[in-house]
Amino acid sequence: MYESFTAGNREILFLEKSESTNSDMKKRIYEEKAPLFAVISAREQSGGRGRLGRSFFSPGGGLYFSVSVPLTGKENNIPFMTLLAGLCVSEAIYELTGVRTQIKWPNDIYFGNKKLGGILCELVTGGCVTAVVGIGINLTLKKEDIPTELINIMTSFCAEGLSVPDEKMLIKSITERLDKYIYEYKELYEVREETITAIRRLSYSIGKNVKYKLGDTVYEGLITNIMKTGAAQMTLPDGTVKEIFCGEITQ
Numbered sequence: 001m002y003e004s005f006t007a008g009n010r011e012i013l014f015l016e017k018s019e020s021t022n023s024d025m026k027k028r029i030y031e032e033k034a035p036l037f038a039v040i041s042a043r044e045q046s047g048g049r050g051r052l053g054r055s056f057f058s059p060g061g062g063l064y065f066s067v068s069v070p071l072t073g074k075e076n077n078i079p080f081m082t083l084l085a086g087l088c089v090s091e092a093i094y095e096l097t098g099v100r101t102q103i104k105w106p107n108d109i110y111f112g113n114k115k116l117g118g119i120l121c122e123l124v125t126g127g128c129v130t131a132v133v134g135i136g137i138n139l140t141l142k143k144e145d146i147p148t149e150l151i152n153i154m155t156s157f158c159a160e161g162l163s164v165p166d167e168k169m170l171i172k173s174i175t176e177r178l179d180k181y182i183y184e185y186k187e188l189y190e191v192r193e194e195t196i197t198a199i200r201r202l203s204y205s206i207g208k209n210v211k212y213k214l215g216d217t218v219y220e221g222l223i224t225n226i227m228k229t230g231a232a233q234m235t236l237p238d239g240t241v242k243e244i245f246c247g248e249i250t251q
């Protein structure tokens, strides 16, 4: 660890390197036995994890951090929390740099047609129910350091020639927004119209023709909405409307 301090009600730890900040946070939550308010951040991860059991490429030059959000137990809707986290990331980036990013359902942060960051929300149950909101953002990774197989899929602030946000300010802005949005969700137990409207406005997926694979079946259709439940609404060519909660959509 190279730095730690307290901001608001959160203990913030900065590590040079971690295997996965989500895994570190989960260990801390199990050890703690009381509601834990913390952020664990690293500049590099050796075993970064993504959705659907995939690995998340996490070389130096990125910001990788996990926020623990104790829950009351009834609002454990991980798909919606993932979208809320995407909203926080997009808003914070815009506030600090003026750069407009989008949310590709359910968990990717896009700049143009490439992935600038990703979100992995996990639920820890046991004594205290806690969401671990893991966020990875590619900051100073150079274009030439992006592996060939990822060059058409991922990007970074530097690779796009964008001004790079300050790491600590980014963590602060994202975490404060998360607290605000999740508080509304926890206490009011409803999704405000303004919040879902903001998520829809930032959606990369609405209006795109996509493929969705469920078991052996592949559906093709248009993403027509993002729902308050966190689901993506897909309209098939015959007019059937499906709501998708899990898995992946591809173009």
Ligand code: BTN
Binding pocket: 019, 020, 021, 022, 023, 045, 047, 048, 049, 050, 051, 052, 054, 056, 063, 064, 065, 066, 107, 117, 118, 119, 120, 134, 135, 136, 137
């Ligand atoms: C994805 O692209 O599927 C989600 C990527 C989430 C990556 C972040 S980086 C911080 C935290 N620690 C991890 O191991 N994963 C998340």
